[in-house]
Amino acid sequence: MTSTTTAPPPAPPRSAPVWWRRPWIAPLLMVVTAFLLFSVPPYLTLDPSLSRLPAPEGNSLYHPLLVAHVLFGTVAMTTACFQIWPAFRTRHKHGHRITGRIYVFAGVLPAGLLGLYIGWHTAAGPSVRVANLVGSALWLLVTLVAFRAARQRRFGDHRRWMSRSFALTMSIVLSRVVNVVATIVLTPQVDTTFGGSEEMMRYSAASIGVWLSPLVLLLITDWLLDRRKPAARRPADPGAGARVRATNA
Numbered sequence: 231m232t233s234t235t236t237a238p239p240p241a242p243p244r245s246a247p248v249w250w251r252r253p254w255i256a257p258l259l260m261v262v263t264a265f266l267l268f269s270v271p272p273y274l275t276l277d278p279s280l281s282r283l284p285a286p287e288g289n290s291l292y293h294p295l296l297v298a299h300v301l302f303g304t305v306a307m308t309t310a311c312f313q314i315w316p317a318f319r320t321r322h323k324h325g326h327r328i329t330g331r332i333y334v335f336a337g338v339l340p341a342g343l344l345g346l347y348i349g350w351h352t353a354a355g356p357s358v359r360v361a362n363l364v365g366s367a368l369w370l371l372v373t374l375v376a377f378r379a380a381r382q383r384r385f386g387d388h389r390r391w392m393s394r395s396f397a398l399t400m401s402i403v404l405s406r407v408v409n410v411v412a413t414i415v416l417t418p419q420v421d422t423t424f425g426g427s428e429e430m431m432r433y434s435a436a437s438i439g440v441w442l443s444p445l446v447l448l449l450i451t452d453w454l455l456d457r458r459k460p461a462a463r464r465p466a467d468p469g470a471g472a473r474v475r476a477t478n479a
């Protein structure tokens with residue numbers, strides 16, 4: 231029996247990368263640098279009077295722990311950018327492992343544990359307190375799950391959980407933006423909704439920021455992860471199996 235050879239179908243034209251796969255590292259680094267330059271300097275002075283968050287009365291531990299949170303948070307945010315950067319991951323596998331450990335053990339773990347303490351002592355009321363505790367606990371949990379997956383060489387799970395950890399690390403930036411927008415929107419309602427209390431309006435704006443930002447970024451992250459699944463599972467050439475059978479018949 232003579233074997234028939236079927237010419238492979240022409241390769242589909244290479245389409246332009248979809249927008250979320252375009253180079254985004256430069257804008258990300260710019261946003262992170264702007265955030266750190268704005269947020270961190272008052273805490274480097276170690277002067278409590280320059281803090282944006284007043285320490286609770288009689289609590290001498292709060293300010294040093296807030297400063298430590300800000301410093302470890304800076305480590306987390308900086309290393310997160312390298313961890314998520316595909317070119318760095320593929321070209322510097324050893325570097326990826328080192329910055330990954332710095333991200334977990336000198337970034338998220340200490341910053342998240344300190345977040346539980348300073349979050350509990352917030353002056354912005356119970357809604358912000360609960361959001362702070364939930365946010366810090368989630369940050370710790372998601373990052374530890376991601377780290378464990380890497381140790382067990384379950385790299386698909388590691389990528390998914392690290393993407394969620396990255397979203398939570400960056401949620402702090404979005405929460406500041408949301409806070410400003412909410413303050414602008416709610417200011418005209420000080421005399422109505424907030425009974426004349428500007429302080430209550432500010433607590434509400436802070437609460438909207440700390441609840442909405444992690445939620446939105448986690449949803450977007452999972453949506454992006456789901457969008458990639460079909461492409462990853464699609465066989466390279468669905469007709470290949472049938473052609474091989476016809477050729478071997």
Ligand code: HEM
Binds near residue numbers: 353
């Ligand atoms: C999900 C991650 C994070 C959580 C849950 C978290 C939690 C907190 C909490 C509870 C506070 C006190 C807020 C209050 O009293 O109401 C705080 C303040 C602060 N955090 Fe974080 N944090 C996170 C990530 C980061 C990162 C990555 C940085 C980067 C430097 C950072 C920088 C700061 C700064 C600068 C403050 C002082 C407030 C200000 O000056 O704006 N945090 N954070």
